[in-house]
Amino acid sequence: xxxxxxxxxxxxxxxxxxxxxxxxxxxxxxxxxxxxxxxxxxxxxxxxxxxxxxxxxxxxxxxxxxxxxxxxxxxxxxxxxxxxxxxxxxxxxxxxxxxxxxxxxxxxxxxxxxxxxxxxxxxxxxxxxxxxxxxxxxxxxxxxxxxxxxxxxxxxxxxxxxxxxxxxxxxxxxxxxx
Numbered sequence: 339x340x341x342x343x344x345x346x347x348x349x350x351x352x353x354x355x356x357x358x359x360x361x362x363x364x365x366x367x368x369x370x371x372x373x374x375x376x377x378x379x380x381x382x383x384x385x386x387x388x389x390x391x392x393x394x395x396x397x398x399x400x401x402x403x404x405x406x407x408x409x410x411x412x413x414x415x416x417x418x419x420x421x422x423x424x425x426x427x428x429x430x431x432x433x434x435x436x437x438x439x440x441x442x443x444x445x446x447x448x449x450x451x452x453x454x455x456x457x458x459x460x461x462x463x464x465x466x467x468x469x470x471x472x473x474x475x476x477x478x479x480x481x482x483x484x485x486x487x488x489x490x491x492x493x494x495x496x497x498x499x500x501x502x503x504x505x506x507x508x509x510x511x512x513x514x515x516x
Contacts, residue, residue, distance in 0.1 A: 350515060351447040352385045354378055355395045355432060355454030355461055357416050360402050360409025361485060368455070369489030375415045377481045377510040378453050388515035391445050392422040395432040397460060430463035433471060442473075449474040451513060453481035458492050465505050475500075479507045 357378060362368055385392045394412060398405035405426070418424060427436045442450070450473050452465055461482045468475045479497055486492055501507050 349446045350449045351391045352451045356397045357413045364485040366485045366487050369483045374483045390515045394424045430460045431467040432464040433467040451476045453478045456484035457482050475505045477505045
C-alpha cells in the first residue's frame with residue numbers, strides 16, 4: 339500500500355543503518371553513493387523537522403569496522419544531533435544484543451522507517467527482525483545500497499523479497515513525517 343505520508347501510523351522512528359566510512363572504501367564502490375547520502379540526509383532532516391526520533395546504527399567487527407577506527411566512524415555526511423540516538427551493534431540485525439528495542443519502546447514506536455547499508459546484510463536482517471518483533475516496517479526503496487558489483491540487482495531482489503515478507507516500500511520523496 340503506497341501512502342504519501344506515514345503520519346497515520348503508530349509512532350514512527352527513522353533507523354539509519356551502518357553508514358560508515360569503511361563501507362565506502364571497498365573494491366566495488368557503494369552503488370549510487372551520493373544519491374544514497376542525499377536521500378538519507380533528507381529523511382533525517384524531515385525527521386528532525388517533525389519530531390521523529392532518529393537512531394543511527396553503527397556496526398563493529400574485528401576486521402573491517404574495528405570500533406574506534408576511522409573505518410568504523412560514521413560517514414562525514416552523517417551528522418547526528420544531540421537528540422539522536424547512536425546504537426552500537428556487532429551482529430547483522432540492529433536488534434540483536436543492542437538496546438534498540440528498549441529505546442523504541444521508550445518512544446512508543448510502532449513503525450520504523452529503515453535506510454542505510456548494506457541491502458542484503460544488515461538492512462535485510464534488521465527489517466526481518468523488526469517484523470518478527472511486531473513493528474510495521476517501511477523500507478526506503480531508494481534509501482539503501484551495497485558495494486556489490488551487482489548492487490542494483492541485489493536492491494531489486496531484496497526490495498521484492500522483503501515486501502513479500504510484509505515490509506512496505508516507499509521512495510524517499512514519499513516518506514513524509516507529518
